[in-house]
Amino acid sequence: MVDDSISTKEAAEILGYSEQYIRSLIRKGALPATKIAKNWIIPLDAVENYNSKTELITKGIDDHSRRSIKKPKLKALSFFSGAMGLDIGLEKTGINFLLACEVDKACRATISKNRPDMALIGDIRDYTAREIREKAGLSKKEEIDLVVGGPPCQAFSSAGKRQGFNDERGHVFLTFIDHIIKLKPRFAVIENVRGLLSCPIQHRPHDQRGSEFSPLSSDEEKGGALFHVLQSLTSAGYGISFNLYNAANFGCPQKRERVIIVCSRDGKQLPFLSPTHSEKGLYGLPKWKTVKEAFKSLTKKKKHDFIKFPESRLKYYRMLKPGQYWKHLPENLKKAAMGASYFSGGGKTGFYRRLAWDKPSPTLVTHPAMPATDLAHPVKDRPLSIQEYKVLQEFPDNWELEGSLLNQYKQLGNAVPISLGRAIGKLLTGHMRKKNISVLPNFPYSRYHKTDHVSWLEEFKKNQDNKDK
Numbered sequence: 230m231v232d233d234s235i236s237t238k239e240a241a242e243i244l245g246y247s248e249q250y251i252r253s254l255i256r257k258g259a260l261p262a263t264k265i266a267k268n269w270i271i272p273l274d275a276v277e278n279y280n281s282k283t284e285l286i287t288k289g290i291d292d293h294s295r296r297s298i299k300k301p302k303l304k305a306l307s308f309f310s311g312a313m314g315l316d317i318g319l320e321k322t323g324i325n326f327l328l329a330c331e332v333d334k335a336c337r338a339t340i341s342k343n344r345p346d347m348a349l350i351g352d353i354r355d356y357t358a359r360e361i362r363e364k365a366g367l368s369k370k371e372e373i374d375l376v377v378g379g380p381p382c383q384a385f386s387s388a389g390k391r392q393g394f395n396d397e398r399g400h401v402f403l404t405f406i407d408h409i410i411k412l413k414p415r416f417a418v419i420e421n422v423r424g425l426l427s428c429p430i431q432h433r434p435h436d437q438r439g440s441e442f443s444p445l446s447s448d449e450e451k452g453g454a455l456f457h458v459l460q461s462l463t464s465a466g467y468g469i470s471f472n473l474y475n476a477a478n479f480g481c482p483q484k485r486e487r488v489i490i491v492c493s494r495d496g497k498q499l500p501f502l503s504p505t506h507s508e509k510g511l512y513g514l515p516k517w518k519t520v521k522e523a524f525k526s527l528t529k530k531k532k533h534d535f536i537k538f539p540e541s542r543l544k545y546y547r548m549l550k551p552g553q554y555w556k557h558l559p560e561n562l563k564k565a566a567m568g569a570s571y572f573s574g575g576g577k578t579g580f581y582r583r584l585a586w587d588k589p590s591p592t593l594v595t596h597p598a599m600p601a602t603d604l605a606h607p608v609k610d611r612p613l614s615i616q617e618y619k620v621l622q623e624f625p626d627n628w629e630l631e632g633s634l635l636n637q638y639k640q641l642g643n644a645v646p647i648s649l650g651r652a653i654g655k656l657l658t659g660h661m662r663k664k665n666i667s668v669l670p671n672f673p674y675s676r677y678h679k680t681d682h683v684s685w686l687e688e689f690k691k692n693q694d695n696k697d698k
Contacts (some may be wrong), residue, residue: 237255290340292331292350296347304374306376312644318648318650319653337629341632342631353404362412373412412459429452468495469491472502481646483591527616534637538605580601584605598612661687
């Protein structure tokens with residue numbers, strides 16, 4: 230933490246609310262606080278962990294069937310749709326969505342606002358495959374070309390508790406796989422965080438491992454969750470390929486890595502996505518797009534909506550140049566700026582971080598003003614705005630986001646960049662048309678190694694064999 234506690238005014242600036250509203254949250258017990266004289270002091274970690282989704286001021290949108298009779302040539306269903314970044318990218322290649330599935334109220338409002346004719350359902354566990362078809366306006370025999378979804382990633386994130394399928398969100402993942410098998414689309418695409426590659430089905434705490442404990446079971450082995458998913462889909466006849474992809478390699482002005490699993494009902498393993506850009510210009514490709522290039526589309530007259538940094542932190546930001554972070558502060562101020570976090574491990578590159586003009590943005594997060602994951606404008610003394618988030622995630626200018634300011638940040642921070650969705654769509658439509666898809670040997674799709682389906686499976690099976698010896 231930068232400091233142990235902050236004032237109600239600073240909390241209001243971080244959360245994007247009025248100071249009066251912060252005081253009401255304290256009275257309701259939603260934010261813990263201590264009163265010193267006439268002022269309330271709030272632990273900074275409580276503000277960081279505050280769950281903003283309960284504060285959404287948006288009328289709930291009811292589940293409803295598709296409102297249009299006309300059907301597109303290529304029909305798709307979207308699950309865990311969020312703000313629909315992945316779907317927008319796929320639409321750019323001629324794939325059209327009949328139905329979205331989402332439980333978050335702000336996301337549902339955004340979907341309804343921008344795609345009012347699309348069917349909208351809530352919890353995937355409340356619907357059978359037959360009911361999903363009915364909501365989408367599809368008969369029992371009509372072909373579904375694509376099912377796509379990014380199940381909640383927290384159960385698999387390396388930053389979390391890694392509960393995998395024991396987590397409630399992990400169970401939702403399994404329901405999604407079950408629906409894919411029952412809906413039988415020609416293709417299925419699953420998007421998730423890098424943590425999925427290593428997450429076990431059942432996590433054993435590290436303090437319960439070692440020579441004095443029993444060996445790890447197969448369910449506790451690294452990668453077991455993904456292997457279980459792959460087994461389920463291959464048993465249903467799907468050919469599967471996957472890799473960890475950096476969105477910057479597909480034209481996004483942001484370094485964002487996601488696992489993309491592509492499943493084909495014809496049993497074939499589709500090739501990797503075709504990159505359009507490269508960090509160093511490999512294969513004659515253009516170099517990665519930069520923040521400066523992305524921000525060119527934002528006119529000077531455009532209104533920017535953003536939360537604020539507290540004044541206690543702004544004084545340090547004013548000392549930093551584009552691309553710098555806390556380590557570039559004067560030596561005598563670093564400890565004061567960082568507080569207790571100064572003594573923690575790691576590079577802490579997210580503290581007091583200004584974006585560089587000449588590089589892609591770091592991965593956008595759901596809140597750009599939290600101390601450990603700051604995303605400050607290269608030169609302006611503020612976090613990135615909603616409008617800047619939109620261009621870095623490549624959302625159309627006319628795509629309207631519903632909900633509070635924090636809800637909008639969250640929707641964009643969780644979204645898949647448009648260009649990554651478009652790259653997936655080009656792969657699928659190219660395969661449908663039996664086009665030759667070019668493959669670039671040894672292309673660095675991400676900063677990690679052995680993240681593709683061939684290398685990953687070899688490594689997984691080798692670990693299993695060693696365990697059995």
